[in-house]
Amino acid sequence: xxxxxxxxxxxxxxxxxxxxxxxxxxxxxxxxxxxxxxxxxxxxxxxxxxxxxxxxxxxxxxxxxxxxxxxxxxxxxxxxxxxxxxxxxxxxxxxxxxxxxxxxxxxxxxxxxxxxxxxxxxxxxxxxxxxxxxxxxxxxxxxxxxxxxxxxxxxxxxxxxxxxxxxxxxxxxxxxxxxxxxxxxxxxxxxxxxxxxxxxxxxxxxxxxxxxxxxxxxxxxxxxxxxxxxxxxxxxxxxxxxxxxxxxxxxxxxxxxxxxxxxxxxxxxxxxxxxxxxxxxxxxxxxxxxxxxxxxxxxxxxxxxxxxxxxxxxxxxxxxxxxxxxxxxxxxxxxxxxxxxxxxxxxxxxxxxxxxxxxxxxxxxxxxxxxxxxxxxxxxxxxxxxxxxxxxxxxxxxxxxxxxxxxxxxxxxxxxxxxxxxxxxxxxxxxxxxxxxxxxxxxxxxxxxxxxxxxxxxxxxxxxxxxxxxxxxxxxxxxxxxxxxxxxxxxxxxxxxxxxxxxxxxxxxxx
Numbered sequence: 424x425x426x427x428x429x430x431x432x433x434x435x436x437x438x439x440x441x442x443x444x445x446x447x448x449x450x451x452x453x454x455x456x457x458x459x460x461x462x463x464x465x466x467x468x469x470x471x472x473x474x475x476x477x478x479x480x481x482x483x484x485x486x487x488x489x490x491x492x493x494x495x496x497x498x499x500x501x502x503x504x505x506x507x508x509x510x511x512x513x514x515x516x517x518x519x520x521x522x523x524x525x526x527x528x529x530x531x532x533x534x535x536x537x538x539x540x541x542x543x544x545x546x547x548x549x550x551x552x553x554x555x556x557x558x559x560x561x562x563x564x565x566x567x568x569x570x571x572x573x574x575x576x577x578x579x580x581x582x583x584x585x586x587x588x589x590x591x592x593x594x595x596x597x598x599x600x601x602x603x604x605x606x607x608x609x610x611x612x613x614x615x616x617x618x619x620x621x622x623x624x625x626x627x628x629x630x631x632x633x634x635x636x637x638x639x640x641x642x643x644x645x646x647x648x649x650x651x652x653x654x655x656x657x658x659x660x661x662x663x664x665x666x667x668x669x670x671x672x673x674x675x676x677x678x679x680x681x682x683x684x685x686x687x688x689x690x691x692x693x694x695x696x697x698x699x700x701x702x703x704x705x706x707x708x709x710x711x712x713x714x715x716x717x718x719x720x721x722x723x724x725x726x727x728x729x730x731x732x733x734x735x736x737x738x739x740x741x742x743x744x745x746x747x748x749x750x751x752x753x754x755x756x757x758x759x760x761x762x763x764x765x766x767x768x769x770x771x772x773x774x775x776x777x778x779x780x781x782x783x784x785x786x787x788x789x790x791x792x793x794x795x796x797x798x799x800x801x802x803x804x805x806x807x808x809x810x811x812x813x814x815x816x817x818x819x820x821x822x823x824x825x826x827x828x829x830x831x832x833x834x835x836x837x838x839x840x841x842x843x844x845x846x847x848x849x850x851x852x853x854x855x856x857x858x859x860x861x862x863x864x865x866x867x868x869x870x871x872x873x874x875x876x877x878x879x880x881x882x883x884x885x886x887x888x889x890x891x892x893x894x895x896x897x898x899x900x901x902x903x904x905x906x907x908x909x910x911x912x913x914x915x916x917x918x919x920x921x922x923x924x925x926x927x928x929x930x931x932x933x934x
Contacts, residue, residue, distance in 0.1 A: 576647025
């Protein structure tokens with residue numbers, strides 16, 4: 424009877440709202456950890472230490488250039504003898520002997536200049552810039568962009584090391600593997616409104632060469648990342664253990680011919696067997712004039728290419744909007760169209776969901792289709808001014824839409840994953856069990872090959888092959904070993920469960 428009662432209590436615990444879950448304290452390590460988490464609400468510094476040590480699964484929404492702190496850009500710009508515009512602080516190539524250009528080489532020895540550069544190239548002190556958060560954020564990329572050239576390996580090393588120290592196991596990083604070579608071919612081919620004909624002409628013009636270039640670029644960048652982190656040596660950085668996959672980004676503010684060509688390259692990469700490029704995404708501000716005017720066109724392009732490349736995954740920025748940024752009618756269809764027409768399996772941001780036409784029907788559709796929302800709390804606050812009760816995170820949870828936290832542009836935003844978890848706890852009032860669920864959800868919806876560890880991803884019921892093993896843990900059965908060996912996703916999920924068991928056990932010792 425006691426066993427039956429305990430099992431029933433566990434089922435009920437997992438089905439009640441997250442706010443109530445933290446009140447049901449039992450003798451398990453998980454529940455003691457949840458209780459301790461609640462005891463820290465009046466001490467944000469202690470809660471930060473708690474969430475920093477907490478396992479976090481994956482970060483599925485990270486722009487590589489935006490993930491780097493401005494201090495690194497200053498260093499790289501100085502090493503390359505770049506110039507900066509004394510009025511705009513935009514980087515430029517040498518020579519630096521004109522009226523408006525000065526060398527950045529000695530910036531580290533000039534405290535005033537150094538402060539100016541960090542503030543201009545990130546969201547530090549943006550409130551005093553005279554700009555909105557939105558404009559200051561996106562303008563920063565224009566200013567430091569040159570410093571990212573030939574630094575992909577170094578940037579990967581930084582994000583991997585930071586992720587590992589924040590107990591993040593997995594990253595899906597957005598970048599352009601071919602540095603835009605496919606877009607240039609698109610310019611030569613043009614766009615006549617016929618997707619099939621344009622695809623044929625792109626192939627005849629050698630877009631396969633741009634795809635090959637992208638593959639080689641990624642291989643070189645990973646080799647450099649491994650060198651910097653000393654992977655495979657006795658001095659290997661913890662970042663070497665972080666699994667990284669890539670999302671091919673397509674600049675949506677470009678011309679139709681260039682957008683379509685870059686889409687094709689993205690679908691080619693993410694369709695190739697054993698490719699580390701796992702999906703396609705559209706980037707650049709959703710509210711800019713071209714993305715707004717060509718939104719439906721872009722969705723139709725994606726729909727066509729999805730039929731040609733069915734193996735490819737799609738995740739899309741959609742609903743990164745707020746009232747006043749675009750006219751009201753511009754808020755009413757982006758998320759729905761991204762899913763129903765563009766074929767998005769995940770949505771990045773989704774902030775404007777309640778402004779969409781028939782939002783409750785849309786929420787039901789997202790839950791039914793299991794379209795996960797990549798939640799970027801810091802980004803949504805500093806760019807859109809949306810936070811706290813005005814953020815739809817609680818609404819997504821209420822209506823059963825899968826959600827997971829992400830960093831977006833942690834370097835420019837001066838954040839990292841632990842800060843996102845802290846915001847979720849303090850501003851969204853999420854408890855430990857809900858945060859744990861979001862960490863698990865991040866790996867469940869990662870674009871990794873193989874079957875999931877969970878037969879029911881809502882309740883996290885393990886597959887039969889490993890059900891007993893997750894309870895005992897001491898010895899893994901041969902059947903479970905074979906299952907884990909057959910699935911990259913399940914193997915990483917198992918790793919996360921082991922990390923949670925260790926973390927919750929260690930919390931038992933905290934007084």
